[in-house]
Amino acid sequence: MHRRPGSMHAVSEGIILDHVGKRFTVGVAALQEVSLQVAPGEFVALVGPSGCGKSTILRLVAGLDAPTLGRVEAPAVTDRREAATAFVFQEPTLMPWASVFDNVWLPLRLAGVARAQAAVQVRELLQGMGLGDFEQAYPAELSGGMRMRASIARALVTRPRVLLMDEPFAALDEITRGRLNVDLLAWWAERSLTVVFVTHSVYESVFLSQRVLVMSERPGRVIAEVTIDEPYPRTAAFRATEAYQDACRRVSAALVAA
Amino acid sequence: MKPERLLPAVTLLGLLVGWEALVRLAQIPHYTLPAPSLVAQTLWQNFPSLAASWWFTLRITFGGLALAALGGVTIAAVFALSRRVEAALFPLAVVLQVTPIVAIAPLILIYVESTTAALLLCAWVVAFFPVLSNTVIGLRAADPNLRDLFRLYRATPWQRLRLLLVPSALPYFIAGLKISGGLSLIGAVTAEMVAGVAGRETGLASRILEASFRSETPKMFAALALLMITGVLIFWAFNALSRVLIGRWHASEQP
């Protein structure tokens, strides 16, 4: 099934950063002047050197921090009541004292949904992620890849409109990473979801996204944008194509120039 | 059963046998060092009265510990909420920790009406600080990313406390309890030593004192043996509690 970036929705349901600057109290400016837009339903990747402020952008979009300059428009910021934004951290960030089920249930639980009511949704999600048999397991008993799946399941359980991912697969091995890349695209395809994916890996950014935004060194700003036209679903075969190699080259070049 | 699990029992048995042999061969008089067989016999003969004292000491120990746990957790929660309050009151807590109970027990025993209350207070004083200190750390030890997650999902303060802070603090609290368990026993025993036979009921330490002053050395050793068993039991009990509460998921309990 092919998927095209949704353009039906009004831009206000997407994400806008308008001349955003962020300075922390220490005096270091994390973001200089960042302007970018993400349309609803788009899959956008953010790459850049260490410390360029990629994570800061995600936190601003999630409403966890506020900009010192400029304006951020995002569901988490404009509508503080709804939990329409989900976040996946680099560490799985599961509650070690709770089972996989309880971890995935957490966002619904915080919204007041009882365990019995949430059970159907949670189980369905876990099945879809290949964690159906591990419902009662504890995080300490799972492998790294499975923990990350659980983390993503938790992120998806509230049917969010925006999914923010901060180098989620960086700590995993190549093979698991590759598998999760393909799975992530499938999960995105099944839902109308805006994804902002931060990564260090040029290859990953090109494989996954429709647009790659390249950032400069600190204080960061967007210095380049590379569009990836390849339609979805993308398979491993995509990595062998010339278009893929070319896009990677362009992104790398932009990074070097950062 | 693995050989390693038998080691403590074997070592203990060896020590007892060695002790018995030493007393018999060197003909050490019973009023200097009684043989384990004599101690056991004395323990058996005096068990009813010693058991009553044992029960009293246990009640003081666990009573003081419960109060320390309650007080420690409550004040830790207050400290975790307000750094100002913590800065103001923490020195007081430290003073409580370092004041030797041996020095203040006589004062407490004189000025508090009921001897039992005075003993509980002494046990509380020594057991309080580890619980407070560890729980404060524990409450602050919640994973920052999890904290962000709770904010993201608009958790209420009550939800945050119940679902995030309390479970995060639990391993630290238990570590504090393990320390406080033994300390509470020491506090109770020290206070009883100072109190002598004061009060309606008396504990094992008073029995030890009594036996010492009345030249009943085997009885002294019998009461001492009960005290040592109590210490070991407390240690085991809290280890078991730790396994039950956090065994499945905390690094400290993983093999």
Next chain:
Amino acid sequence: MKLTAFAAIGAAIVLASPAAFALDKVTFATNWKAQAAHGGFYQALADGTYREHGLDVRILQGGPQVNNAALLPAGRVDFLMTGNLLHSFDGVRNGLPTVVVAAIFQKDPQALIAHPGQGYEKFESLRNAPVALIAKDAQFSWWQWLKARHGFRDEMLRPYNYNLGPFLANKRALQQGYSVAEPIYVLKQGGFQPVVHLLADHGFSTYSTLISTRTDTVRKRPDLVQRFVDASIIGWVNYLYGDRRAANARMIADNPEMTAAEIEAAVELMKSQGIVDSGEALAGGIGAMNEARIRDFYDQMVGAGLYGADEIDLSKVATLQFVNRKVGLQLKARLLAASER
């Protein structure tokens, strides 16, 4: 020839005098901090009486929380002072190889003191006091008798640390003390004369300030024991009737909280209350004991329920071989005559 003879006689005299021999080192443990009630021992130390008897004595103080008694059977001290016969009864019951060899006090000055005007003028009212400050040693000896015989209760007990503060601060409190000591301190620190109830007046008829030693010391070195007892008795005679300033200075050195005035006042009380030199001691010398009185005291304790009727072999409690020998009587007569002149 004459020179050699004189030299020989001189050498014999020198060799015969005890001071020339190496002194026997001896440790004597007391049951309290140094006070007038220990005066005679410090006197024998200070004026050389122990030395003259071939003894190099070290006095080891006790105290309110200290239990020196265990040191005797363990061999760490040679002689021990105890306050009453209960300790000896317990020792015999538990097979301790120790025995009493002298009883310096004919009367036990152990007392309970109270504030005046609080209704404690009669002994019977004491058992209802809310607080009694009693030290450890006492908690496990005569306090048990007070409970059994006179209805006192453990709930009243509070630890006593040789500090008058708690007693002075609480008008309803009782405190332990020696009738010859604490009233003086209370007058000095609290400014009032306390009510004093002597336990001896209510059935506690024991000897006091007993000297105990190990049975094998008695068996193997009876002359050592005799010398220690005799020197102590002479020390007491000198202390009560002679010049005791050196002894007092020694006691103050051991217990700096004591003052000379307090000691002197206590000595007067000891004399007027007939603590040391009364009853049998007048005829047999200080330290006198007799079996009938020991048995009488034991019967009293049995009556109070502290011991079974035939639980203890009284013959093992004390030996009379070292006392009742009229030691010190002539010295006393001389000193009294000298002081009258």
